[in-house]
Amino acid sequence: MAARIVLAVRESQYIEPLLQFLHHSEYGAMLRITAFSRMDAFREFMNTEEIPDAVVGDAPFIEAWLVEGKATVPWAVLSEEAGAPGKNLSGAAGGERIVKYQALPALLESIVQLCEVKRSRISAASKQETLLLGVVSCNGSSGKTTVALNMAKQLGGIGLSVFYLNLESVDSSGLFLRLPAGNVPGLERLLYELQASRSKDAGSSAQLARYIVRHDELHCDGFRPVGNVKEMLQMSRQDTFALLEMLVAEGCYDVVIVDTGSIEEERAQAVLHRSGRLLWVLRDDEVSLHKTAHWLTHCRAPHSGMPELLLEKSRFAVNFVTEAFDGRNRPAGIPIDALLPYVPSWTLRHREELYLNSPPFQRDILQLCKEMVEPALPQVFTGQPAYE
Secondary structure, eight states: OOEEEEEEOSOHHHHHHHHHHHHTSGGGGTEEEEEESOHHHHHHHHTSSOOOSEEEEOHHHHHHHHHTTOOOSOEEEEESSOOOTTOBOTTSTTOEEEESSSOHHHHHHHHHHHTTOOOOOOOTTTOOOOEEEEEEOSSSSSOHHHHHHHHHHHHHHTTOOEEEEEOOSSOGGGGTSOOOSSOOOOHHHHHHHHHHHHHTTOOOOOOGGGGOEEETTTTEEEOOOOSOHHHHHTOOHHHHHHHHHHHHHHOOOSEEEEEOOOTTSHHHHHHHHHOSEEEEEEESSHHHHHHHHHHHHHHHSTTSOOOTTTTTTEEEEEEEEOTTOOSTTOOTTOOOOEEEEOOGGGGSTTOGGGGGOOHHHHHHHHHHHHHHHTTTSHHHHHOOOSOO
């Protein structure tokens, strides 16, 4: 399992080349770095409940953190003076010093040694493929995106490397997520490069790392939301397959959570075929149950074009459940695997942040994650190490 590192430096231009190298090197499988160049953002993050495996940064950042008395993990100050890394920092017990400006492989190796990450990998025979987890719904207003975002947050929070991919025609995740700063190109540019490579009958030359942004509040990676709806409407089933295969081939992620749009769209159809696990999100109302039942009937029908094992890899969650729920309205053939609670505070104004911070909802989402991910990544929840 990759170690979670917090990096805090004054210069934002220091961060980008480091992360670019990380994504394209062997260290990408060992380290997940969350980087800050602003003191306020760094301190806010360090005051959350997420505990990293190590903290590395310029002296002012480290000193501000140490003053608050929360230094319970290994840490190191980045020094601009040449010298042997690993030397204890005078004036602050327990810390180390890492030369700030050195070859990137040497820098990352020092960070690896700081948090004692083991270099050995899972053998090729035992390593699992990246799990593609599709989240689908047969009708709107089911809370599908809320479920997908909370799943990403819970899985990222326990240390998995997670990618959140939104394939809605209009990406509603932007209502809940703060857009990362910077000029990283978006998904539409990546799609253009994939289409251009296919038209030339050549292998893709697109470098995935160029397009990835970090969603710190979710502890996962993703793309910037696509601003032009036309770009998403023109995304074909073939484009979707190519993108999903690219995310899997990258080998950097344990789980890719795919948030789909309308189930009739080509993008959603590709997800139904390619995903290793599918979560159907529905409401306890007549319309949602009726549409879900009819879609499942279609999926079972001969010559439907649906994958044979679609139902075997599917799980069903009823969202917005109140105390009055009794399940009696459920049509035959819809097994209910999870009940997700109705959260009254979500009706308040300026509620966007609440969608990702409801304890009862997160508790049930974590249990759902365990039941869906455990078969594919059994070591994650059993407590056994992910690396031998």
